[in-house]
Amino acid sequence: MLNRRPLSYYLLSAFFALFLLFLYGPMLCVYILSFQGPEGGMSFPMRGVSLVWFQTLFSAEGRGVGDIHNSFLRSIRLGLIVALLTMLIGVAAGMSFRRRYPGANFVFYSAIASMVVPGIFVGFGIALTLRLLGLRPDWWYSGIGAQLTWSLPFAMLIMFIILGRLDKSYEEAATDLGASPAQRFQYVILPLILPGVVGIVMAGFTSSYEESARAGLNIGTGNTMPMELTGLLGAATTPVMFAVGTLTTLFMFTTVIATLLVSARLARRRQLRLAAQHG
């Protein structure tokens, strides 16, 4: 056969299989162990199968579960606010690059540079500065601010990719037809970049939800989910931690799938609207 697959195809496939195994294998262990029987411990073998650890988690008797419920709610609240701010600031920043302005390069490179600065030091620096200013860190300003240093560069990069593909003549055509800058954004640019904007919201939310290096020292008194888990895992004695892992994974997958469904719905609604016009 002439079009036989080359050896590299098989080698790379094997590598990819290893990657999948390495990524999902350990997670699978966590998921399985979360169904450990009541007598079982934090490692294999399984001693029966039960939902007892999930019950423990929700009955909140406090057996090694700490403040998990409140920290989860705090994380959600923080994540939603960070996602919203990331979208607003990221889209605005991306749009500003549609026209060259003095200092545009500085803005771009300083944003990118913030991605390579180690997060733990960004967080530490913010905390030190707050102390110098005599301010007490709290989630609604220093916590959000610390996380924005992480999510905004991503939002900007996503915007660059989306807007880079957007032909400038669409904007010129809209202007030519009498659109004000606001109408141009509302009727032409936003509908075209909407899937990307949904992506930015998603990226903003997930990067906030799992972030603790920057937020840790600046969040104030109430722990977020990743901070709470880090603390609990060190002192864990029962598989209840694994139940938390299974549930958060489920939660994140649900969020991602919901986002995808919303995007698909947006596209389908557009098609339906067109179909309706046919009739």
Added chain:
Amino acid sequence: MKIDTEFNAKKLVPDIDPSPAEAEAVNRYDVELVAVSKSYDGDARAVNEISLRIPKASYCCLLGPSGCGKTTTLRMLAGHESVTEGDILIHNRNVTDALPSARGTSMMFQSYALFPHLSALDNVAFSLKLRRVPKPERQARAMEFLRLVQMEELAHRMPSQLSGGQQQRVALARSLIPRPKVLLLDEPLSALDPFLRVLMRSELKRIQTELGITFVHVTHSQEEALALSDMVVVMNGGRIMQAGTAREVFEKPANSFVARFIGGHNVIEFEGRTVSVRADKCRIVEAVGGRNIPATITGIEYQGPMVRINLAGEAGQALCAVISDTRFFADPPSVGEKVAFSWMPDDEWSFAA
């Protein structure tokens, strides 16, 4: 596609209501450029002090090689490019610093720039939506313009479901619906295949005639410019080389650049003068009482009714004669043959400068 002969295009014409004092001036020129220049960041001028008057309801082609400033000129007319120096007047009103939508111009983009998320109908109705025209009314009016370009049957298609030629018709309807006084077209035919190009060319001319407004059309195709134009403006290096009717430009090129660029001409140094002679007036047999240059045939191209013969003169200069097929086949010459390249003195055109 059927042509709706009942369709009254006249009602689509912008309502111009000049005061009697203005009427004469308004009637004379639709577009005036007064010493217009464009330079970017102090660099060399992309457009250099061009002055031009386009008469009322003309089809005007800006013709030139790439980088000659024709597109920049068009974009300055549209208001998408600022004017460095000079003034632009449209219907006798100075619009040099006016917004693109406040000039009475409308532009059709080279890539058409149809909004990909809107159907053909919504694209055409876009400018009415911006002005908050109620939906039924704006869709009815958009349909009217789609009919003008014979696209009403595909009104609900998305741009991606339309062919290049169909997209162009929609773009044309979209730019006509604000009722521009002047329509600006940036290389409108360059993305089409040759067959469609000729078809759309006559469509553009038909619509321009029906609407009775001025079209300014940028092109690098001589053929297109000659076929369409009431007025041809040949540009090079940011300057106007010649502006006139198609026939004037073809028969009386102002200089050797125009003669060469417009095609079909030989620019010949003869007895110390530079003259241009139309290739179809040249022969490859000795002319009694005419001008003769010894030349060698370098190539023969059969073009149907005509045959084009490329020659090299004794000084190596490229020459060209276009003769009828009848004359050619009466005594067909062959490549490499030495002949007398000849023309009559009456067919010479001496450049003014």
